[in-house]
Amino acid sequence: MAELDSSKSLGALLFGISQRSFSNKQQVTEQLLKEELYPDMSQDEFTALYGKMKGILKSMASADMDHAQLEAFLTAQTRKQGGGGLSADQAAALSRFWKSQRLRVRESLLAQSCCEPGLRGLSWRVDVQTAARSGAAPHGGPVTLMELELGGAGQDSEFLCLEFDEAKVNQVLTKMADIQESIDRIVQLS
Missing domain, CATH: 3.10.450 (Nuclear Transport Factor 2; Chain: A,)
Structure with a gap:
């Protein structure tokens, strides 16, 4: 796989997390994503990044955030002090991902939550x-x-x-x- 810049790698990571978390694609593992997207990152750093992005995506999905809610949420996340916040690049990648994938995530979650059949x-x-037949009244x-x-x-x-x-x-x-x-x-x- 060709080297991707950090923005594309993060976008691909978000897509992979979405596939595993919302579409139940079990073959998309955390280890596969690390090997393909962040081979040079330490396991601890990747685990922290993966966990942070997964948590944020789950928050966005559970609230089914519209554009205004998303922007407010991401702004609050970038203003967090310490290691728990997002960088501007991460917020931008999350925003791009959510704008393109929100409907798919929503449909997938609805399909999983509906009663069967x-x-x-x-x-x-x-x-x-x-x-x-005899001519009598019905x-x-x-x-x-x-x-x-x-x-x-x-x-x-x-x-x-x-x-x-x-x-x-x-x-x-x-x-x-x-x-x-x-x-x-x-x-x-x-």
């Missing part, structure tokens, strides 16, 4: 019986048929079919209204 699709219809009321498509990432879909009469549909609608009210209350409090 997830709801992929929903279709429904209402069936109404018009008359019995029995029962309308029936709602709902098909749920369920599946996890990289899995085939499974389908679940549900049948509701009018009373069950009303119960479902009441529960959904209760859920919406709860969400509205929580949103108003925040």
Whole structure:
């Protein structure tokens, strides 16, 4: 691997940490990153740099920092006294990395945190019986048929079919209204 300048090396280190921490690429190890990006750095120095960058990236990801939050965070990190702070070059590399990779990190974290299996699709219809075969009046009321498509990432879909009469549909609608009210209350409090 050709010698990279310190800014490119730091950018590659951040990408490697992101791949391991957020995308679960276990083949990207701390030792591999040291050997490829910082072969001349002592193990202790690299371990400290790796730990600092990993901690900062995790802070940025957990807060899902927007541009203004990122700039304020990085400014505070550069003003830290002692060895715990960032250099201006490190802050610039972190800023460039986050601007280009924020959406990927966010999507990866969301995919890891979602319940499996997830709801992929929903279709429904209402069936109404018009008359019995013998010409008698129809029995029962309308029936709602709902098909749920369920599946996890990289899995085939499974389908679940549900049948509701009018009373069950009303119960479902009441529960959904209760859920919406709860969400509205929580949103108003925040």
